[in-house]
Amino acid sequence: MIDWHCHILPGLDDGPRNIEQSLVMAGLLADYGFTEIHCTPHLIRDCFEASNSEVRQVIRELQQRICDNNIPLTLLSGREYYLDEYLPAYLEDPLPLGDSRQILVEIPPRTADETVRLLLQNVVRSGFTPVIAHPERCRLLEPGAERTATRGFFNTIKNALTGGHDDRQEQELTDSTGNPLLDYLRKLGCSFQGNLGSFGGFYGNQVKTNAEILRSKGVYDRYGSDLHAAEHADRILQPFKDS
Numbered sequence: 001m002i003d004w005h006c007h008i009l010p011g012l013d014d015g016p017r018n019i020e021q022s023l024v025m026a027g028l029l030a031d032y033g034f035t036e037i038h039c040t041p042h043l044i045r046d047c048f049e050a051s052n053s054e055v056r057q058v059i060r061e062l063q064q065r066i067c068d069n070n071i072p073l074t075l076l077s078g079r080e081y082y083l084d085e086y087l088p089a090y091l092e093d094p095l096p097l098g099d100s101r102q103i104l105v106e107i108p109p110r111t112a113d114e115t116v117r118l119l120l121q122n123v124v125r126s127g128f129t130p131v132i133a134h135p136e137r138c139r140l141l142e143p144g145a146e147r148t149a150t151r152g153f154f155n156t157i158k159n160a161l162t163g164g165h166d167d168r169q170e171q172e173l174t175d176s177t178g179n180p181l182l183d184y185l186r187k188l189g190c191s192f193q194g195n196l197g198s199f200g201g202f203y204g205n206q207v208k209t210n211a212e213i214l215r216s217k218g219v220y221d222r223y224g225s226d227l228h229a230a231e232h233a234d235r236i237l238q239p240f241k242d243s
């Protein structure tokens with residue numbers, strides 16, 4: 001299974017503070033069936049500003065320790081970019097997801113609709129595909145609620161994590177999500193990554209409802225744990241193991 005969003009690297013953001021904590025997370029993710037983890041530390045000006053070379057170096061060090069501990073897990077590169085005025089400059093030296101041209105982007109709270117459009121147009125014009133992190137947690141992208149959410153889908157999401165199955169094929173692809181900005185971003189060519197914890201209520205009922213509706217409308221093309229600490233792993237991942 002592939003995790004497209006994970007804060008497993010030590011000492012770079014609000015994830016684990018040291019490599020021992022990262023190793024515990026790695027062991028848990030492997031136990032839950034993950035084989036590939038995209039390491040996506042935050043990049044936020046004046047907050048989390050590790051350079052790309054630091055990120056690559058920490059990936060190498062953690063991968064070595066993971067191998068030394070016989071944990072069957074491959075780390076891939078990435079960042080979680082913040083959608084603000086500094087993004088265009090950061091993308092002059094990008095760190096995409098794995099070997100792709102895909103850039104994981106989170107939309108900060110209270111961002112204006114027009115700012116989102118302009119900055120993401122800029123990302124696309126630069127030759128990258130924006131992958132919108134956890135749209136279900138973004139107020140600007142809340143879907144229209146006119147469609148009833150489906151139930152009993154943990155297993156199909158789990159299948160989608162293997163990469164051999166496109167979860168969207170299970171859905172009724174609709175032209176409209178009921179949210180004009182979200183519709184615009186789909187037409188622009190953005191991808192959308194759902195947080196696994198959203199479906200089990202880790203972020204509360206509103207986010208859970210949003211996630212169910214977005215999934216029912218075929219918005220997501222990938223999922224991630226967005227794991228920041230080992231103690232959250234069971235609450236986020238257990239619903240998928242039990243399904």
Ligand SMILES: [Fe+2]
Binds near residue numbers: 005080133
């Ligand atoms: Fe994240």
